[in-house]
Amino acid sequence: MNNPLSRKQFSQSDDSTLRVAPPPEVWHNLGNSCHTEHRSSAMATLNISIPDSMREWIDAQVEAGGYANASDYIRDLVRHNQRERESINLALIEGERSGVSERSVTEIARQARRRLQRG
Numbered sequence: 001m002n003n004p005l006s007r008k009q010f011s012q013s014d015d016s017t018l019r020v021a022p023p024p025e026v027w028h029n030l031g032n033s034c035h036t037e038h039r040s041s042a043m044a045t046l047n048i049s050i051p052d053s054m055r056e057w058i059d060a061q062v063e064a065g066g067y068a069n070a071s072d073y074i075r076d077l078v079r080h081n082q083r084e085r086e087s088i089n090l091a092l093i094e095g096e097r098s099g100v101s102e103r104s105v106t107e108i109a110r111q112a113r114r115r116l117q118r119g
Contacts, residue, residue: 050058058070067073101108 058073061067061073062069067076
């Protein structure tokens, strides 16, 4: 957060178009649905269009002091999503390795509800 991004890495226009420069490791997860420009081997630029309400939300997060700028916020969202997907994948692997349950889905759901009700 102490290292503000240069104008090449982050810019904003009046039409709520946001240009952010996420770290290079995120590009393999983004697929072909995004337009990318490579500025250098260390950073790339991503151009997205968002509704004004989303831009206002991002700006509010930055103004609240949690992020240095909009690029920092977007990078944090991507990192969070990467960790979340990894957690889901690990949980699926753990579930596959645990074997087959002798209980029915209904029994498992009933037990889960009871646990939630007990707190």
